[in-house]
């Protein structure tokens with residue numbers, strides 16, 4: 197028998213599988229989807245079995261044997277193998293990179309360079325080796341360069357070898373537990389506490405973790421005393437990591453659906469009954485009860501013995517959201533997000549794989565949750581651009597969701613208040629069935645929205661970033677003990693430093709962008725590459741001391757607000773939430789301490805649901821409008837609508853204020869009127885005229901290199917290839933410098949291809965990718981091919 201194996205060599209440019217012989221007697225132990233170790237050149241590396249056959253196209257005499265298998269059950273299902281092949285092809289990437297995206301990182305191979313003594317080493321080599329370590333192997337990474345120097349002669353002479361070995365990441369968390377050795381009751385009446393402990397241990401049918409006993413007030417000394425008497429035994433067993441183990445969830449029963457919710461529910465569940473792979477757009481305004489509909493549909497799937505996947509954007513995966521699921525489905529829920537450690541992720545993954553959890557709630561990559569028999573897939577906030585991975589493989593989770601919906605014959609629900617134009621257009625054409633929720637659930641109404649013209653504000657003498665209207669609104673809320681949420685999509689203190697004498701602006705030495713001033717650590721920072729430099733009091737260019745700062749970020753606004761209202765402010769941006777768990781901590785603080793103001797970047801726009809928030813202010817509604825991206829209007833409309841949805845979600849009614857320099861812009865006006873349909877029509881007219889998505893598909897090529905001439909040469913080559921290969925109906929835009937011409941010392945150029953039909957496109961793209969994969973190593977030119985790009 198022969199196994200076709202994808203090997204773990206990311207530098208390999210071709211998507212080649214290699215055939216290996218399955219050793220005699222191992223036929224039943226090696227299955228499709230297993231991880232195996234195989235010889236590859238002089239090394240042993242990890243691979244994944246894609247298929248098994250009794251013949252091979254290669255010369256059987258020259259085929260090597262699989263060294264061993266790492267799994268008892270396959271880690272990849274047939275479904276996942278097909279998905280990997282499909283995604284690698286569609287998004288122009290390598291199988292191995294997709295496979296390693298599908299699987300939890302804990303299953304990846306971990307290669308370690310070690311030194312070992314050769315067959316018959318000289319005495320001197322033996323001594324030198326022993327001096328460094330008493331072990332039989334030494335990890336190179338841990339060695340001081342000076343030590344390596346002393347060993348170098350023996351490495352040369354062959355007395356000591358360098359080898360690469362593989363260690364597994366798959367670490368189960370083990371912990372000591374105890375169990376009793378004697379079923380009978382024992383009389384320890386002279387040692388009361390020991391008796392109490394023994395009774396607890398004896399009463400349990402399973403071993404009890406020592407740490408739990410200690411938590412319950414039994415000391416280690418006490419446990420050891422019983423152990424010494426031979427009454428209990430210690431064993432090491434696996435302890436599952438559950439990030440939610442310390443919380444108690446009270447059950448939340450389903451609500452009676454209103455007529456619109458009921459209609460959506462029955463359309464989707466009857467599609468589920470019919471086992472159709474149908475896609476629904478659930479278009480419901482914020483607070484219309486979409487989540488309640490999801491919960492009840494998931495319940496129906498569970499009742500039928502099926503499983504369910506729900507995707508939410510990372511930042512909407514708040515404790516509130518997790519609570520709602522845990523309160524409905526208890527331990528049946530696995531939660532997957534980037535805040536989990538690799539071990540926690542692995543444990544959640546196994547919970548799903550071993551059918552101990554039947555629902556998953558998670559961010560983008562949880563679309564790969566290894567469920568069988570899926571009953572429904574939900575993509576909440578489907579318009580969110582974070583569903584597309586920014587690095588390779590640049591897959592879109594909804595694309596994977598569609599694939600899985602077809603594979604499992606189950607409905608796919610795309611839910612949102614502000615559909616992406618692509619999705620809404622498909623619902624117009626009947627490709628997706630659209631279901632509308634037009635009112636807020638219960639009695640609540642949408643908040644009233646006001647637009648404040650900031651140019652007018654400046655003309656009448658107020659140059660502050662807070663308009664008179666907004667200031668009055670915030671004061672009123674503080675007076676009433678209510679809360680305000682303020683959005684400013686710009687972190688840092690000031691945008692940039694400028695010399696008033698010569699106009700010099702300090703720039704990042706690696707990127708084509710000015711440095712942002714951060715007051716808290718008195719530094720100038722690059723938001724692209726992380727470069728940081730101290731602030732100089734005088735101009736670097738002319739030594740004048742007339743340097744000043746322009747533009748306003750969250751850090752500065754926090755200061756302004758504290759001064760203006762003499763009150764506490766919670767600020768949430770990348771700077772204040774960098775540490776793990778801070779996001780959650782700040783929100784808890786805001787809610788529980790009833791802090792009057794929450795100020796943040798767009799990370800506050802989603803998912804928050806606090807009863808006392810009655811005012812939402814957008815400090816600069818134009819930030820997104822001015823981005824060099826054809827989706828700028830769409831993103832502005834979406835963000836304004838989402839953040840408005842945070843106001844007045846409960847008994848108290850809400851108000852929203854948009855501050856803008858473009859008060860008549862349709863994205864702002866129509867967001868104010870919550871008129872998605874008109875926005876859609878206007879935006880579609882523009883897209884048609886400018887020949888953009890959804891009228892055309894796009895592929896974005898970004899070519900980068902430290903050497904600008906090489907960069908230009910490669911750009912020309914790609915442009916020429918496109919001109920030659922694509923049809924006359926397709927449009928090639930560029931080449932042009934990328935919006936940010938230089939990042940991390942790399943010059944960047946881009947070309948955009950717009951097309952309606954290009955049957956041979958994927959083949960051409962994969963060939964280009966292969967070519968530049970090699971070029972990257974030899975010439976330092978890299979090509980990034982972004983299929984269906986979301987960020988231009």
Ligand code: ADP
Pocket residue numbers: 451452453454457480481482483484485486487488489637638
């Ligand atoms: P969305 O997901 O559309 O933003 P939610 O499902 O979060 O809306 O619902 C908003 C609020 O209304 C929640 O507090 C929810 O519990 C409540 N709600 C939803 N559906 C109903 C219903 N049928 N009856 C009463 N309250 C409801």
Ligand code: ZN
Pocket residue numbers: 695696697698699700735736737738739740
């Ligand atoms: Zn100057």
Ligand code: ZN
Pocket residue numbers: 704705706707722723724725726727940
């Ligand atoms: Zn930089």
